[in-house]
Amino acid sequence: MTQPDQDTAPRLIIVVARSGGLAGLTREWRAEADPEREPRWRELVESCPWDATPPPARGADRFHWRIEVRADAATLHEARLGDTQVSGPWRTLVDEVRSAAA
Amino acid sequence: MAAGIVPPFLLDRIASTDDPRLARAAAAARKTLAMPRPPRPARTRLRLSIDEGALVAEAVPAPDRIISDAQNAELLPGRRVRSEDEPATGDAAVDEAYDGLGATYDFFWDAFARDGIDGAGGSLLATVHFGDDYDNAFWNGERMVFGDGDGEVFVGFTRSLSVIAHELAHGVTEAAGGLEYQGQSGALNESLSDVFGVLAEQHHLGQRADEATWLVGAGIFADAVEGVALRSVSDPGTAYDDDVLGRDPQPGHMRDYVNTQDDNGGVHINSGIPNRAFFLVASALGGFAWERAGLIWYRTLTSGTLSVTADFSAFATATRAAAAAEYGEESEEVAAVRAAWAGVGVEEDDAA
Numbered sequence: 001m002t003q004p005d006q007d008t009a010p011r012l013i014i015v016v017a018r019s020g021g022l023a024g025l026t027r028e029w030r031a032e033a034d035p036e037r038e039p040r041w042r043e044l045v046e047s048c049p050w051d052a053t054p055p056p057a058r059g060a061d062r063f064h065w066r067i068e069v070r071a072d073a074a075t076l077h078e079a080r081l082g083d084t085q086v087s088g089p090w091r092t093l094v095d096e097v098r099s100a101a102a
Numbered sequence: 103m104a105a106g107i108v109p110p111f112l113l114d115r116i117a118s119t120d121d122p123r124l125a126r127a128a129a130a131a132r133k134t135l136a137m138p139r140p141p142r143p144a145r146t147r148l149r150l151s152i153d154e155g156a157l158v159a160e161a162v163p164a165p166d167r168i169i170s171d172a173q174n175a176e177l178l179p180g181r182r183v184r185s186e187d188e189p190a191t192g193d194a195a196v197d198e199a200y201d202g203l204g205a206t207y208d209f210f211w212d213a214f215a216r217d218g219i220d221g222a223g224g225s226l227l228a229t230v231h232f233g234d235d236y237d238n239a240f241w242n243g244e245r246m247v248f249g250d251g252d253g254e255v256f257v258g259f260t261r262s263l264s265v266i267a268h269e270l271a272h273g274v275t276e277a278a279g280g281l282e283y284q285g286q287s288g289a290l291n292e293s294l295s296d297v298f299g300v301l302a303e304q305h306h307l308g309q310r311a312d313e314a315t316w317l318v319g320a321g322i323f324a325d326a327v328e329g330v331a332l333r334s335v336s337d338p339g340t341a342y343d344d345d346v347l348g349r350d351p352q353p354g355h356m357r358d359y360v361n362t363q364d365d366n367g368g369v370h371i372n373s374g375i376p377n378r379a380f381f382l383v384a385s386a387l388g389g390f391a392w393e394r395a396g397l398i399w400y401r402t403l404t405s406g407t408l409s410v411t412a413d414f415s416a417f418a419t420a421t422r423a424a425a426a427a428e429y430g431e432e433s434e435e436v437a438a439v440r441a442a443w444a445g446v447g448v449e450e451d452d453a454a
Contacts, residue, residue: 017364019364019365020364020365020366020369020370021237021238021240021370022238022239022240022259022265022268022269022319022332022370023237023238023256023319023332023370024332024351024365024368024369024370024371025347026364026365058242058243059240059241059242059243059272060240060241060269060272060283060291060292060295061238061239061240061241061268061269061272062238062240062242063238064364064365064366066364083240
């Protein structure tokens with residue numbers, strides 16, 4: 001597969017939204033991949049199991065996560081996860097987006 | 103008697119069904135009920151009080167609290183740091199959780215004669231110092247879990263008795279049969295935790311309905327946050343209005359119901375509507391809110407007939423039935439319940 005031309009390819013945008021929790025507050029973090037970091041962001045995104053169906057979470061007041069990857073107006077990936085599912089590659093992606101947005 | 107994973111009342115219901123489709127389940131439930139249970143020593147304590155000048159001594163059940171410390175990792179249960187009857191540790195979160203669970207246990211016993219989360223004296227399990235700057239407290243299906251907060255918005259979730267009681271009440275709701283954590287049934291699940299959360303605090307402080315703040319989570323915001331609490335049961339939508347957090351989004355009437363996919367369909371948002379209904383009942387009846395309004399809500403939850411997918415209207419009908427069973431169809435309690443649900447737009451008030 002050929003890599004997109006970095007000068008003309010649409011910029012990758014990753015949005016992480018956390019809702020729920022005891023407080024019921026929604027917080028959102030957004031990272032926009034600059035050309036230099038684009039390969040790293042694509043690697044992080046592609047390492048996540050976007051098609052896997054998370055098992056239903058037990059309990060109450062847990063955080064809920066929505067993770068969306070966009071290029072221009074097109075949505076490339078979207079996942080809704082419970083707090084316990086945000087581990088492994090999901091956790092790495094979420095942490096890097098939050099860090100980039102800080 | 104040790105508690106199994108399936109609550110005894112549910113086993114009783116399954117065992118007694120005559121639905122031929124459930125014949126196998128009914129037989130299994132009867133077999134389970136017939137099994138001898140391993141004995142568990144019941145914890146009791148002596149309580150002294152004065153009633154009309156006479157000293158009264160009574161043996162009442164006692165909680166069995168176990169507090170663990172996650173040591174800022176997101177791993178459960180963590181290291182056990184304080185068990186029942188052990189002295190204070192000096193760690194504020196550990197001791198606040200221990201005391202808060204005790205106060206909540208006392209509330210459920212004094213108000214409804216309920217012996218803990220499972221109603222059978224099971225251990226009350228909690229973990230504190232969960233995660234790093236973790237901005238949440240939750241019930242994971244087995245234990246109550248408390249983060250320390252990030253210090254900028256939240257300063258620790260064990261500081262508020264209503265928060266501790268809110269989490270314990272999620273366990274009670276689950277043990278009573280549960281309410282699916284989505285949409286209106288999820289908002290009812292949340293509302294019950296808010297209601298029992300504020301009632302536990304009012305019981306602890308000896309406050310009547312007109313003396314209480316009706317706030318959930320007072321004291322857990324950092325000083326810089328413009329807000330008094332997470333939620334207001336009496337006046338939904340007024341708990342905070344802050345540059346960072348935005349404005350408290352809770353509605354107090356069906357006309358303002360929020361449709362959203364976030365937060366399991368807005369379970370922490372639309373809970374404002376049944377919260378307000380409870381406050382209206384408690385205000386109309388006056389006195390200690392747990393004595394009549396609280397009892398009606400508790401009977402509704404534990405009747406064994408509430409559907410796990412109940413919506414606001416079904417819950418309103420169930421509270422009316424519970425009030426009628428407890429106080430009579432023509433009672434002021436039934437009238438107060440009917441007026442309250444009309445007041446929040448869930449039902450029409452036929453009596454009006």
